[in-house]
Amino acid sequence: MKGSKFWLGMTAVVCALALGGCATQVKRMGVEEVKDLSGNWNDTDSRLVSEEMIRDSLSGGWLSRHEQQSNKAPAVIVGSIRNLSHEHINTRTFVADLERAFVNSGRVDVVASKTEREDIRDERADMDLNSAEDTRKEMGKEVGADYMLIGTINSIIDASSGEQIRFYQVDLTLVSMSDNRKVWTGQKKLKKDIKEASFR
Amino acid sequence: MNTNIDPATALQGFATRLRAFSFLLLVLPVAVLSGCATYSASFSRVEDDAAHRNLDSAIKSLDDLNLKGPDELLHHLNKGTLLSLQGNYAESNRHFEEAKREMEHLRAISVTEQAASLMVNDTLKAYEGTPAEQLFVYSYEALNYLQMGNLDDAAVEARQFDVKQGLIAADNKDADYLSGAFVRYLNSMVFEAQGERDDARIEMQKAMQGYKKQDSPFPIPQGLRDDLARIKAGRPAPSEVVMIFHNGLGASVDENNIRVANPSYNPNESKDLMMLSLAVPKFVRRSLPVDHVVLSAGASSATSEVVEDVNDIAEKSFNDRLPAIIARGVARMVAKNVAAKAAKDKVGDNPLFNFVADIATNVSERADTRSWSLLPGNIQMARLPLAPGRYDLTATYYDPYGNVVGTHLFKGVEVRGGRKSFVMDYYFNPPAAPKAPN
Numbered sequence: 152m153k154g155s156k157f158w159l160g161m162t163a164v165v166c167a168l169a170l171g172g173c174a175t176q177v178k179r180m181g182v183e184e185v186k187d188l189s190g191n192w193n194d195t196d197s198r199l200v201s202e203e204m205i206r207d208s209l210s211g212g213w214l215s216r217h218e219q220q221s222n223k224a225p226a227v228i229v230g231s232i233r234n235l236s237h238e239h240i241n242t243r244t245f246v247a248d249l250e251r252a253f254v255n256s257g258r259v260d261v262v263a264s265k266t267e268r269e270d271i272r273d274e275r276a277d278m279d280l281n282s283a284e285d286t287r288k289e290m291g292k293e294v295g296a297d298y299m300l301i302g303t304i305n306s307i308i309d310a311s312s313g314e315q316i317r318f319y320q321v322d323l324t325l326v327s328m329s330d331n332r333k334v335w336t337g338q339k340k341l342k343k344d345i346k347e348a349s350f351r
Numbered sequence: 352m353n354t355n356i357d358p359a360t361a362l363q364g365f366a367t368r369l370r371a372f373s374f375l376l377l378v379l380p381v382a383v384l385s386g387c388a389t390y391s392a393s394f395s396r397v398e399d400d401a402a403h404r405n406l407d408s409a410i411k412s413l414d415d416l417n418l419k420g421p422d423e424l425l426h427h428l429n430k431g432t433l434l435s436l437q438g439n440y441a442e443s444n445r446h447f448e449e450a451k452r453e454m455e456h457l458r459a460i461s462v463t464e465q466a467a468s469l470m471v472n473d474t475l476k477a478y479e480g481t482p483a484e485q486l487f488v489y490s491y492e493a494l495n496y497l498q499m500g501n502l503d504d505a506a507v508e509a510r511q512f513d514v515k516q517g518l519i520a521a522d523n524k525d526a527d528y529l530s531g532a533f534v535r536y537l538n539s540m541v542f543e544a545q546g547e548r549d550d551a552r553i554e555m556q557k558a559m560q561g562y563k564k565q566d567s568p569f570p571i572p573q574g575l576r577d578d579l580a581r582i583k584a585g586r587p588a589p590s591e592v593v594m595i596f597h598n599g600l601g602a603s604v605d606e607n608n609i610r611v612a613n614p615s616y617n618p619n620e621s622k623d624l625m626m627l628s629l630a631v632p633k634f635v636r637r638s639l640p641v642d643h644v645v646l647s648a649g650a651s652s653a654t655s656e657v658v659e660d661v662n663d664i665a666e667k668s669f670n671d672r673l674p675a676i677i678a679r680g681v682a683r684m685v686a687k688n689v690a691a692k693a694a695k696d697k698v699g700d701n702p703l704f705n706f707v708a709d710i711a712t713n714v715s716e717r718a719d720t721r722s723w724s725l726l727p728g729n730i731q732m733a734r735l736p737l738a739p740g741r742y743d744l745t746a747t748y749y750d751p752y753g754n755v756v757g758t759h760l761f762k763g764v765e766v767r768g769g770r771k772s773f774v775m776d777y778y779f780n781p782p783a784a785p786k787a788p789n
Contacts, residue, residue: 189452189455233503234503234504234507235506236507236510237507237510237511237514238507238511239504239507306510308514310514310517310518311518311521312518312521312522347455347458347459348459349459349460350459350460350461350462351456351457351459351460351461
């Protein structure tokens, strides 16, 4: 009797181990929780860049100067953020964070991008034919941007067998559309020491 | 008859037999699983389909091989190649990215794989690609991005290549053939197209040094010399079509059985073998079907030049690795024979066991014939300067005797002012029927 209980217990343990090994495991994480797997650019890097850029851009003198001079909120359009790094980096994540911070601050207007505008213009043209007159939106009333946000991501890698130092520098610049002046530049630097596993 | 058997003696006898059979338990399943076909022989179907431009069929044949576990890298390298030849560039790059991840992962040593390689054969080790193959991945990805018109991502590949080539060169100090000259030549075009003229000039200079160092059996490409002279003079790049041509299937690896003296041979020991039979890989260079390509658009034409002899690099790389492969093979056969002898001694005079043990020892001995054999034999480049516009281009392929062996039409290629448009094609020779190991 004692023996049969032992074998029953062992069978249960083996089954649990076998089934546990087969199932995909998903664990929810906080979006601010840091987990570096490969050492490549990841969500934490993107978040650190957006936090720095939002803080710096909204507290910069360019915004108050524009408000004083024109008495209205500046309109910003996002241009190209060139990836000059060693990785295929999705720049849309921190740019979208920055756009959201601008809009939600109530102090900066953000103009739709080139591809977004094309969709909206198609819709407006469609409205011209199909919408009721009192809800129809006219062509030619778009807001022109005062500034364009452009930028680059650069990286430097120093590597030897088994270890890499990766340095990233993200530079964003607001350029005045009327006279090409750079009215704000933001910068974020990140550095990582990545040691490869010797055994697997 | 009444026989009394001491349980302790019986148990000891059973344990001895179990230990003897453990040798068979380790080696026999591998011998059975190894089967008769080597990797390169089983891959010839994929090569044959690709050579006949049945790329859908080639991809299916590749999928049917079910390359995973230690062969997973080969799946991604070959699938990426076939998808690129098919024009499915984004999906091709997904496989090349997987291949790069796998190669990074495999840089770490697996103790179990090393032990299996020393006890059974080298095919049990995960295939991590030769250094030369690891460098070519970057050119494939960059070319895919260029054909998608995505310069920024092609430049990311160029920068990654620079880091990787530096690491590989540091790890293989005497291997001048790993200069990555062709990839640097290609990368210089990417950087210049991106407006990074300093980076482009540096890549051109490194490509020139690489070609000189790697002692290739072809002259340094004139196109590269002209580019370097032009960029040093501060002149802008002309608008042109750059055709990359993959010529012939790259080298294959066959299995070859050789006999070497048993270093642990004891003449006083009757069961010791004086000679050991060893399965080692044999480099097989395949013929190049095309001598040169003429790329034409109306009255304008350009002749290709060789920009990389992949066969030559593969052969030098193979010859560098062969001594270590043979040394490991000898150590393995000595270990197998010692284990087989010990097992035979424990079992006693059992002819059937001895026969099975000998079979298991020899059949489990297989050469590692794995390689990224869809790499071309050589790579050629034709550069056709054209005024901005849209063109139908014809590529004509000539054999060494001046006969036309094929043509390819690129329809509606757009050429923009001061820009390069990249096109790519291939011509593979159907592989010869696989030979039985000799």
